[in-house]
Amino acid sequence: MTAVPADRRRIRTVPAGPLRAVGRLTVYLLATVALMPVQWLALGLAPRFRVVFPRLYHRFCARLLGLDIRVRGRMVTGRPVLFVCNHLGYLDITVLGSVIEGSFVAKREVAGWPLFGWLARLQRTVFVERRSHGPTARRQGDALAARLSAGDSLILFAEGTSGDGRRVLAFKPALFAAAAAAIPAGLGHDGSDRVTVQPVTVAATRLDGAAIGRFLRQRYAWFGDMALGPHLWTFLGLGRVTVDVTFHPPACLDPVGGRKALAAYCHRHVAQGLAVSNTGRDQA
Numbered sequence: 073m074t075a076v077p078a079d080r081r082r083i084r085t086v087p088a089g090p091l092r093a094v095g096r097l098t099v100y101l102l103a104t105v106a107l108m109p110v111q112w113l114a115l116g117l118a119p120r121f122r123v124v125f126p127r128l129y130h131r132f133c134a135r136l137l138g139l140d141i142r143v144r145g146r147m148v149t150g151r152p153v154l155f156v157c158n159h160l161g162y163l164d165i166t167v168l169g170s171v172i173e174g175s176f177v178a179k180r181e182v183a184g185w186p187l188f189g190w191l192a193r194l195q196r197t198v199f200v201e202r203r204s205h206g207p208t209a210r211r212q213g214d215a216l217a218a219r220l221s222a223g224d225s226l227i228l229f230a231e232g233t234s235g236d237g238r239r240v241l242a243f244k245p246a247l248f249a250a251a252a253a254a255i256p257a258g259l260g261h262d263g264s265d266r267v268t269v270q271p272v273t274v275a276a277t278r279l280d281g282a283a284i285g286r287f288l289r290q291r292y293a294w295f296g297d298m299a300l301g302p303h304l305w306t307f308l309g310l311g312r313v314t315v316d317v318t319f320h321p322p323a324c325l326d327p328v329g330g331r332k333a334l335a336a337y338c339h340r341h342v343a344q345g346l347a348v349s350n351t352g353r354d355q356a
Contacts, residue, residue, distance in 0.1 A: 103133075111125055137307075138313055144318040144319065151224070152224055156230045159233065161293050162294055163294070168317065175219070177197070179232075198226065230248075243338060251331070272317065273316070275345070278313070279311060291307055321341070323337055
């Protein structure tokens with residue numbers, strides 16, 4: 073008889089408390105609706121606050137939703153920075169948004185989602201086509217470059233989709249064209265006039281303090297053809313989920329050797345970071 077992995081056996085016993093889910097969802101919706109006008113006003117009246125406020129909002133949401141975020145490595149604090157991350161699903165927005173002051177790069181379909189689309193616009197998300205070529209790809213690259221040139225930091229999910237958290241999918245080199253954006257001299261992390269690119273790994277590692285594996289990790293990761301509603305409801309009923317956010321050494325386009333080389337550099341570091349977090353080893 074084939075042995076059932078321990079993590080899979082546990083998945084049947086993890087409680088998805090309906091009362092907890094209702095409570096979290098109710099507070100989340102009430103707080104979000106109440107705070108949306110604040111961010112809308114900040115967009116036009118307070119340039120600095122429009123960057124800081126989303127981070128405070130995501131921190132509140134992370135605590136409400138039971139997300140314990142462990143930051144590893146050192147985040148580049150200068151601006152602008154292109155943060156290049158792996159993607160496990162919609163919960164990454166709250167996790168990364170609570171740590172990084174920046175706007176997300178998201179697929180265009182998100183703009184039409186109820187509530188989430190409005191929130192994305194309020195955080196000045198840049199919407200792109202996932203399968204773009206030719207003039208469309210160039211226009212999107214120019215839009216990203218313009219935001220970086222203006223001093224904004226961006227958070228890019230370089231896989232172009234979400235995964236199950238076991239491995240990192242291939243990064244799309246075309247998305248790295250924005251790394252060539254011209255910025256005021258001296259703003260790069262090494263004092264150059266090139267955009268700083270920093271790889272970042274996101275990994276869901278523990279549930280209520282116990283290590284999780286591939287099956288329980290799917291309670292956090294949202295990918296493939298999973299339905300959003302049931303996945304969100306199940307997650308809301310869980311206990312506390314620990315998520316590791318690991319910042320890796322930054323780089324710039326020219327020293328690394330072009331878009332493909334930069335994509336490979338980021339992928340290598342992000343994949344190594346995911347392997348370390350998933351195996352529970354301490355990070356150097």
